Amino acid sequence: MSKTPQAIRGTQDIFGPDAEAFAFVVETFERVRKLYRFRRVEMPVFEKTEVFARSIGETTDIVSKEMYSFEDRGGESLTLRPEFTAGIARAYLSNGWQQHAPVKLATHGPLFRYERPQKGRYRQFHQIDAEIIGAAEPQADVELLAMADQIIRELGIDGVTLHLNTLGDGDSREAWRAALVEHFRAVKDELSEDSQERLEKNPLRILDSKDRRDMAFVADAPKIDDFLTDEARGFFDAVTSGLDAAGVKWTRAESLVRGLDYYRHTAFEFIPDEGSEAAGKLGSQSTILGGGRYDGLMEGLGGAPTPAVGWAAGIERLAMLVEPAIEQTELVFLPDEESDKLPCVQLIRVLRESGISCDMAFRKPSRKDYDKAKKAGSYRAIAVGKIADEFLTIRIRDLNIDSAPKVRGRLREALEARFHVVENKATREFRIFNR
RNA sequence: GCGAUCGUAGCUCAGUUGGUUAGAGCGCCGGUUUGUGGUACCGGAGGUCGCGGGUUCGAACCCCGUCGAUCGCCCCA
Numbered sequence: 001m002s003k004t005p006q007a008i009r010g011t012q013d014i015f016g017p018d019a020e021a022f023a024f025v026v027e028t029f030e031r032v033r034k035l036y037r038f039r040r041v042e043m044p045v046f047e048k049t050e051v052f053a054r055s056i057g058e059t060t061d062i063v064s065k066e067m068y069s070f071e072d073r074g075g076e077s078l079t080l081r082p083e084f085t086a087g088i089a090r091a092y093l094s095n096g097w098q099q100h101a102p103v104k105l106a107t108h109g110p111l112f113r114y115e116r117p118q119k120g121r122y123r124q125f126h127q128i129d130a131e132i133i134g135a136a137e138p139q140a141d142v143e144l145l146a147m148a149d150q151i152i153r154e155l156g157i158d159g160v161t162l163h164l165n166t167l168g169d170g171d172s173r174e175a176w177r178a179a180l181v182e183h184f185r186a187v188k189d190e191l192s193e194d195s196q197e198r199l200e201k202n203p204l205r206i207l208d209s210k211d212r213r214d215m216a217f218v219a220d221a222p223k224i225d226d227f228l229t230d231e232a233r234g235f236f237d238a239v240t241s242g243l244d245a246a247g248v249k250w251t252r253a254e255s256l257v258r259g260l261d262y263y264r265h266t267a268f269e270f271i272p273d274e275g276s277e278a279a280g281k282l283g284s285q286s287t288i289l290g291g292g293r294y295d296g297l298m299e300g301l302g303g304a305p306t307p308a309v310g311w312a313a314g315i316e317r318l319a320m321l322v323e324p325a326i327e328q329t330e331l332v333f334l335p336d337e338e339s340d341k342l343p344c345v346q347l348i349r350v351l352r353e354s355g356i357s358c359d360m361a362f363r364k365p366s367r368k369d370y371d372k373a374k375k376a377g378s379y380r381a382i383a384v385g386k387i388a389d390e391f392l393t394i395r396i397r398d399l400n401i402d403s404a405p406k407v408r409g410r411l412r413e414a415l416e417a418r419f420h421v422v423e424n425k426a427t428r429e430f431r432i433f434n435r
Numbered sequence: 436g437c438g439a440u441c442g443u444a445g446c447u448c449a450g451u452u453g454g455u456u457a458g459a460g461c462g463c464c465g466g467u468u469u470g471u472g473g474u475a476c477c478g479g480a481g482g483u484c485g486c487g488g489g490u491u492c493g494a495a496c497c498c499c500g501u502c503g504a505u506c507g508c509c510c511c512a
Contacts, residue, residue, distance in 0.1 A: 006503070061510050065436080083512090111512085116436080118506060127512055194509065210508090259511070269512095287512060314512030334472085370472050383472080399473075427471095 010115070010123025017326075022126075024324035025315050026108055028154050029128040036147045038106035038130055043087045045110065049077040055086040055300045056260050059201055066113040080112035084129040085262075085294065085310055086301075092133055093303040101134025101306075104143070108315065120285035120317045128318075131310035138235050141266045141293060141309050142242030148289055148311055149248045152270060157321045159276030160288065163253035164243075164268045166236040167204075168228045170296065173264060177203060179222040187217050207255035223254060232265065239266055258292050262300065266309065267292035281320050288321070289313035328400070330407050332373040333360040335384040343392045344384060347415075347432070354414035356407060379404035391419060396428045 007013060014022055033040075049069050056063050068080040081087050084107060097103055108128040117123060130147060132140040145162065152160055167173045181203045188196055192211035199206065207218055228236070243250050250268075258267045270289040272278035279286060291311025298306035331351065333344045341360075348358045359378070361369055373381055383395040396408065412430070415421045420433040 009503075066510080113511080115510075116508095117504085121511075125512070129512095197509095205510090284507065285511075290512060312512060317512060336472095371474095374473060381472090395471095397471085397473090 008123070010117040012122060012124075018319065020324050020326065021319035021322045022315055024322055025155060025318045026128065029106070029108060029151055032147060032151045032154060033106040033130065035150075036104070036143070038104040038147070041088065041091070041105045041107050042109075043084070043091050043107065044081075046078050046080050047087055047090060049079040051090045051301070052079055052082060052086050055089060055262060055297050056083065057262070060260055062113065062260070066115055068112045068114055082111055082113045084109075084111070084127060084312055085131065085297070088129075088131055088133070088310075089297050089301055089303075089308070092306075093298065093301055098134065098304075098306075102140065103133050105131045105133065118285065119283035120314065120320065122316065126315040127312040128315060129310065129312040131308060133308040134306055135309075136295070136307035138238035138266075139242060140307075141239045142246055142248075144291075144309050144311060145239075145243060145250075145268065146246040146248055148270065148313070149246075151313075152289070152318075155318060155322050157278060157288075157318070159273045159278045160270050160321075161273055162243075162248060162250040162268060163256050163271050164240070164250045164266070165253050165256040166224065166228065166232065166239075166265055167257065167263055167267050167292070168224055168232040169235075169264055172224070172227045172229055172232045176222060176224050176227040179227065180204065180206070183221050184217060191217065202259065204257035205259065207257060218255065225254075235265055258290065260294075262294040262297040263292040264295045265293040268311070270313075278321050282317060285314075285317065288317045326377065327357070328404075329359045329373075329376070329378040330356050330405070331358045331380055331382050331396075331411070332369075332378045332399075333358065333382045333384065333394075334369055334373070335360070337384075337386075340384045340386065340392065347392065347394070350418050351411065351414050354410065354417070356410055356414060374399040380407065391432045391434050393429055393431050395430075 049067070052067065053063050058064065062082050067082055069077055070079075072078050088105060088107070091097070092103075106129065108126065110124050110126050112124055114123060115121060128151075130144060132144055149162065168176065181199065184191060184195070184199050184203060184206055188199060190213065191199070191206070192209065192213045194211065195206045195209050195214050198209075206214060207221065209215075209218065225233075240250070253269075256267055256269060257263075268291060269287045271286055272282060272288070282288070289311055290313075291309070293307070293309045295305070295307045297308065298304065333348060335341055335344050344360055348360060351358050370381060378399050379401065381397045381399055383397055385393050385395070396411075398404070408428075412421060412423060415430060415432060418435075420435050422431040422433070423429070424431070
């Protein structure tokens with residue numbers, strides 16, 4: 001412990017089943033986003049600090065105390081990205097992606113936030129992210145949410161529900177906000193300490209409070225529905241009827257607000273149902289996917305008004321809910337003789353090229369390798385020998401045969417493409433000759 | 436930023452009110468046995484008990500600090 005450097009607090013080294021789960025989430029995301037025709041984008045991991053400060057909101061916790069910011073050698077303030085949306089918006093403006101509008105974009109990678117680590121929360125964490133930029137139509141919201149829903153379902157995650165709300169357009173949101181401030185200010189002294197502070201910084205957040213003292217006042221607080229313009233209401237109705245048509249289950253969450261300044265209209269989170277297995281696995285960091293419409297963001301970065309919707313989901317959180325099928329080694333080669341290793345290398349190459357997963361130890365083969373291969377979950381071993389003048393004789397031996405896929409036919413086919421093969425079904429041996 | 440719990444072999448942990456050379460299982464290495472090479476047994480290596488300081492004749496154990504982990508608050512994915 002003394003001299004070996006430790007990993008930075010809040011970062012993690014992921015290996016084994018956790019790493020497989022992580023990869024499964026990313027692979028599923030990549031597969032589904034292609035079905036929905038979202039285009040892959042890559043952006044820098046760091047940006048000028050102002051990119052985030054101007055778009056996320058100066059007063060948010062993310063900007064005011066959670067950013068990893070530093071000066072580069074030129075004295076410029078840079079920041080490790082705490083989220084994707086701001087960087088994507090910047091890229092959209094600086095590269096003139098308006099020409100492609102409306103664009104459906106997808107990306108994934110690491111994000112950085114200086115927070116106290118806990119379950120499902122890390123200082124370097126990872127998200128999958130999807131955005132539709134340049135579309136003001138509610139159909140874009142539907143498209144985006146339909147993909148989110150399908151990804152979660154294809155990950156095999158149950159007991160998670162889409163919570164949906166509208167914050168209205170800019171005017172609706174401001175009027176509602178003002179009414180909420182008025183409502184809560186009247187009872188300020190009876191609110192929790194946290195909510196008294198929220199009243200100044202982020203009054204919408206009071207609606208989310210877990211403190212019992214706030215509940216009563218939240219219950220009779222002004223509702224967004226009373227402040228929606230006809231247009232905003234029509235927009236929300238179009239989103240919900242679109243979701244119904246797409247077969248996406250959702251529930252109205254009147255008090256769901258998103259923390260960041262740029263959200264308008266649609267706001268949503270996928271949250272595990274109370275008491276579900278998923279809720280138990282996640283602990284208190286329960287939102288696995290969140291997002292909304294951010295029609296005001298581009299202007300904050302000096303661009304023309306540009307409508308957009310997006311979401312992000314925590315890969316670590318999704319990975320906690322996922323149980324990917326473990327892919328085991330199909331064939332483990334266990335040559336007795338050192339001199340058989342090279343022929344095995346040649347065979348393995350041929351088999352792998354035909355899609356059979358194979359492995360062989362690097363070191364001098366030991367009788368214990370057979371035991372190890374079985375414990376590691378490999379399906380079959382290949383015993384190797386040489387009877388006479390053939391290239392090699394291999395014999396299939398079952399290890400974990402119960403769940404193993406059929407391989408004999410594929411093995412024979414792959415070998416015959418390159419060698420002359422004589423199969424003995426009784427002994428399960430293949431005598432392999434050069435052609 | 437606030438609070439709670441916890442740091443003993445590579446991993447999971449035990450260690451009795453403070454008392455000699457700190458233990459187990461798994462894993463690792465070696466050997467014997469077994470044999471359609473999948474078993475069983477024997478042995479071995481490996482820890483300055485997170486780090487620093489204090490109390491004591493004596494600290495893994497008590498006290499303080501520090502670093503880290505875990506969980507919760509805040510906030511968020």
